[in-house]
Amino acid sequence: MTTPSAVAAPIPAVVPRRRDRRWPPAIPLVIVAALVLCAVFAPLLAPRSPVEGSLGDRLVPPIGMEGWKPGHLLGTDRLGRDTLSRLLYGARISLSVSVVAITLTGAAGSFIGLLAGFLGGWVDTVLMRLVDISLSLPTILLALVLVAAVGPSFGTVIGVLVVLLWARYARLVRGETLSIKERDFIARARVAGASRSRIMVKYIFPNVVNSLIVLATLQVGYVILLESALSFLGAGLPRPTPAWGLMIADGRELIVTAWWVSMFPGLAIMLTVLSLNLLGDWLRDHLDPKLRNV
Secondary structure, three states: OOHHHHOOOOOOOOOOOOOOOOOHHHHHHHHHHHHHHHHHOOHHHOOOOOOOOOOOOOOOOOOOOOOOOOOOOOOOOOOOOOOOHHHHHHHHHHHHHHHHHHHHHHHHHHHHHHHHHHHHHHHHHHHHHHHHHHHHHOHHHHHHHHHHHHHHHHHHHHHHHHHHHHHHHHHHHHHHHHHOOOOOHHHHHHHHOOOHHHHOOOOOOOHHHHHHHHHHHHHHHHHHHHHHHHHHOOOOOOOOOOOHHHHHHHHHHHOOOOOOOHHHHHHHHHHHHHHHHHHHHHHHHOOOHHHHOO
16 A cells, blocks of 8 residues: 555646737738838829919819719818828928927926936935926816917927926926935945946936836827827817818818818827827826736
């Protein structure tokens, strides 16, 4: 008779380790890639001029509808301007505004957040009160006031966006800086005689870059939406700039008889913002170690 000790212990099954890779969502990635290509190669892809039209071709319907004319795949607006050409150039304008505004906003907000988090004291108090004031202001109303005071232009829109969005980056960088500056490698840098500016630039800022990239990616869609809203209200880019918001505003009175004038730029805004938000969520999960482990 066998004793309990003689009974062989069961051998645990070896479970193969699964390589769990979270690839970026395919459809949003394709949409964003197509948007970038359209923006870069708009002069080559656009069949016609985005600002010049023909009154003889006004309100031509898109392909497949009665009255469609060759050369106007998505129809024309009330001035006979080609909708497809204006959409392609509108993608260039939206991406240009987003890239320039987010670059300037991220630089200003990161600098202020680093100073507030690292120096602390009265500097932190003053800068964070400015952040609270900026975040409490109504976005669209403040943008309308600033644009009405200065006048609509590309530079004015960029300045308005920087004024409105810098506080988000400052708050994020300040929170990351407060956590990082208490770590051991920062203490060793201080003991080694590193200056404050060197510690902030070489040791703290590289550790907040991932968070900045995630926030910037999520902000691209918001900036496009905000710029389109300002253009729709007449406080954004001036006419005849082929901005998506202006295209929607030009067709709002024709939504029943010529729905394509507003429908196609509205779809472009919706797909672009949705795709950028989905890619931003994936990038946040990919770069954040806590979310990646979960």
